[in-house]
Amino acid sequence: MLPLSFTTLGCPSWTLKQIVENAAKLGYAAVDFRGLLDTLDITTSPEFTSDLDVTRRLLADHDVAVSGIATSARFAVTDKEELQKNFDEARRNMSLAAELNAPVLRVYGGRVPDGYTVETILPTLVENLIKIGDEAEAHGVTLALETHDDWTDSAVFARLMQAVDHPRVRVLWDLHHPYRTNGEPPEVTYNNLAPYTVSTHVKDSLPTADGGHHYTLLGQGDVPLKAMLDLLVGGGYDGYAILEWEKRWIPDLPEPEVAFPQYVQQMRTWLGAKA
Numbered sequence: 002m003l004p005l006s007f008t009t010l011g012c013p014s015w016t017l018k019q020i021v022e023n024a025a026k027l028g029y030a031a032v033d034f035r036g037l038l039d040t041l042d043i044t045t046s047p048e049f050t051s052d053l054d055v056t057r058r059l060l061a062d063h064d065v066a067v068s069g070i071a072t073s074a075r076f077a078v079t080d081k082e083e084l085q086k087n088f089d090e091a092r093r094n095m096s097l098a099a100e101l102n103a104p105v106l107r108v109y110g111g112r113v114p115d116g117y118t119v120e121t122i123l124p125t126l127v128e129n130l131i132k133i134g135d136e137a138e139a140h141g142v143t144l145a146l147e148t149h150d151d152w153t154d155s156a157v158f159a160r161l162m163q164a165v166d167h168p169r170v171r172v173l174w175d176l177h178h179p180y181r182t183n184g185e186p187p188e189v190t191y192n193n194l195a196p197y198t199v200s201t202h203v204k205d206s207l208p209t210a211d212g213g214h215h216y217t218l219l220g221q222g223d224v225p226l227k228a229m230l231d232l233l234v235g236g237g238y239d240g241y242a243i244l245e246w247e248k249r250w251i252p253d254l255p256e257p258e259v260a261f262p263q264y265v266q267q268m269r270t271w272l273g274a275k276a
Contacts, residue, residue, distance in 0.1 A: 011246030075111030
């Protein structure tokens with residue numbers, strides 16, 4: 002039984018009121034914030050600055066939690082000015098996450114910089130994650146590094162987590178990416194990432210002739226999501242199962258009014274998941 006959440010990436014035209022009301026109506030326990038309307042960084046939105054108390058009341062009145070905040074901050078970065086911007090973004094959002102009682106802040110490794118490989122940039126990423134992890138500790142927030150960009154090989158990811166060895170630096174397992182990018186069997190990814198996984202993104206897709214993929218409604222693609230979820234539940238994972246519907250980036254995807262209730266129905270069919 003997993004609590005369900007969705008990222009606001011999937012409903013870029015909804016107001017905060019619509020987001021919270023729909024979450025409650027559709028059976029979601031929480032919302033994961035990745036932008037609001039035209040603003041991607043919610044720390045600049047009135048709803049999360051001057052009107053933060055109003056936002057907290059709205060969430061409480063509808064019994065909707067905040068499962069996390071998804072940032073763009075990335076830490077496989079060597080340029081000092083660029084790295085400072087990423088640290089600053091993480092710091093702003095960690096502070097807000099603490100205000101919202103959100104347990105998790107999504108961060109990235111990001112693309113490997115020119116002139117480096119995954120192996121040669123690894124020590125830099127480790128150093129930066131330890132530093133920002135120490136700051137996360139002060140906020141009571143856990144950083145969840147997503148399986149994304151050049152960091153989808155779960156064996157490499159496991160070595161990274163072992164090297165960081167920080168209680169506030171963990172993994173957001175995007176169930177789609179290691180399978181679709183690397184063809185990893187669910188058991189392999191699970192064995193490598195399960196000890197560190199504090200959050201998940203759930204989405205489905207089908208391959209395309211050009212080697213890419215297109216997203217589908219849950220259960221209509223070929224990603225072995227149920228097998229992954231069964232492994233997680235069987236292993237004691239009790240975090241959120243977060244629908245990441247990439248409507249903000251792919252406007253042609255079905256509307257959230259279609260995708261969000263379908264996700265709840267399919268998850269309940271698969272797992273008996275409840276909000």
